[in-house]
Amino acid sequence: MSEKNERIRLKNVTSYCVAKEAGVSQSAVSRAYSPSGSISKSTRRKVEIAAEKLGYKPNAIARSLISKTSNMIAIVMADIVNPFYPNVLDIFVRKLQERGHKGLLFMVDRDQDVDDVLPQLMEYQVDGVVITSATLSSEMADRCMNMGTPVALFNRYVPAARAISICCDDVGSARSVADFLYTSGARRMAFIAGVENTSTSRDREFGFTAKVRELGLSPPIRAVGNYTYEGGYEAALSLFLLPQPPDAIFCANDLMALGAMDALRTKLNLSIPEQVSIVGFDDIDNAHWANYGLTTVKPPVEKMVELTLENLMNQVSHHDKPAHQASLPGELIIRNSVRVPVGVA
């Protein structure tokens, strides 16, 4: 009982307590903590001393209620098992912190609809929503926008929606990969798809296939790996059951590419890149591990996050601005999983 009282008492150092201690009004205390509050140096000093003495910290919840901005951004993630996303999350949260914002994190299953969690996150009056490695319906996106809560899709897009969307240039990057593989001498191309209904997998396949055709080759054979290591492993094996196995495989992400490499080397005893070239997408940490040296497309993650947040914050303060959609060029990182054509250093 006494403990319980203690807890309540201790939590309750309010601006009134500080005002009393400092001999000023409660408004003065509030102003001392507001960047735009006009307050004299001496009053501020008095408040600071009293606050320090009492251990006062402004209550952000009360502030949110009255100011109608919580400084919280919801982050919805679906696929943290893919090592690409922890890094993305890390950058998001750090950049949020730099701007004085907080990240409210939600995890959804891959097959779960993001629409389900949106209502509960709206209850927390977040200023905006970032959705990563997941898609939401365009109706839901519109509903958020209508409620004044802007939504940004990271690495995904929904054609019809009024949502911000920042992607890597999947189509263009995939075309470069096809080009690069062709130059390296590959002629029988294969593609391992990720989760098939994602815009990333579709666009990477589209760009790759289109360019392969333009190069005059027969369209890539394909398999599906669902963006997992195991999926890539199995998909790669399946490609080598075909009468005409590929001499180059482009995987829709690195994780599948690493699975493919392990499958080819440990199971089929093929050597990479001598017999088969492999290219991935994401440039996750594992890609440069000594054992892999995976050639891959590196999306400009830092820039993408920055741009996402910039656009989101923009919409938070100027709701009337149109939602921005952008795709940034990826960079081809050349390592050792693709053979080098004769005559090229």
Added chain:
Amino acid sequence: MSEKNERIRLKNVTSYCVAKEAGVSQSAVSRAYSPSGSISKSTRRKVEIAAEKLGYKPNAIARSLISKTSNMIAIVMADIVNPFYPNVLDIFVRKLQERGHKGLLFMVDRDQDVDDVLPQLMEYQVDGVVITSATLSSEMADRCMNMGTPVALFNRYVPAARAISICCDDVGSARSVADFLYTSGARRMAFIAGVENTSTSRDREFGFTAKVRELGLSPPIRAVGNYTYEGGYEAALSLFLLPQPPDAIFCANDLMALGAMDALRTKLNLSIPEQVSIVGFDDIDNAHWANYGLTTVKPPVEKMVELTLENLMNQVSHHDKPAHQASLPGELIIRNSVRVPVGVA
């Protein structure tokens, strides 16, 4: 301007609006959303219809302010680059969601003091704090406790603090590793430490070294890998510069163990496990990749998270209960990175 108005208007569907629409009092609306609210079926129905019509969602911020519980738990993470932690985070957030709680995520640098972010997270009136892969001072832990905000350390502990602490049994698990390696025929043991001032690295080294001594072997030679892949890679190489290189290496985590494996195989052309045995700690996804097959200690992560949250929630509602400290046994997962002694299947 009209857009701005629209935003404000649309955000403002309050319990009063619903009350008016439903022809009941505002209290009735509130009760309809409270599990303990005594309300008749018919009134509830009226409220539900009106709420549906207006698109009303209770404002969790306002609720937090009056009820003095935000249903938010802060999660502080330092080391998301280690694949062990994204998984931990995932489980934490999902379990939080199951309980109707939200996770407020903070990222700190490895060398940054967690003490720095605590004040800003306290402003958001979180009900509790989970700290993962990071340590905080015992003074700060006490300060949180005094403010009525319980703190739980996951996979770390601070001897003097009144904080909850849930760990894997690092000492015991490390002893088992020594035992297992000995049985497999290893006689010149080595240890690769993580970040040296962490309780996990220290305890794993302590248990391992103690058991190695008890077995009558000379104490393990050691190197430091700072819990990273590159660190493990370099540390392993350094061990083989010594006049008496080891025939078995226990690494304080998997990431370093994988780095060590790659170093030995690709750089020194040693075969694992024939020439050197390797054991890790964590059982991250990569450990069972076809190329590695790492023998490792698997902490009961799911149980540890559950226990952490259980203890935390307990302290949230009963502040007087003493903080619980526990360490759960890890499981040795045997794969192919340790040689099997002759005569053993």
Added chain:
DNA sequence: CTGAAAGCGCTTACAG
């Protein structure tokens, strides 16, 4: 620059 006062959107005794 400063203080008194209203109000953000809820929950919860209180009285019926």
Added chain:
DNA sequence: CTGAAAGCGCTTACAG
């Protein structure tokens, strides 16, 4: 079961 009212801890016009 129900409603009127107080109050959570702030911000922000408003008047000085």
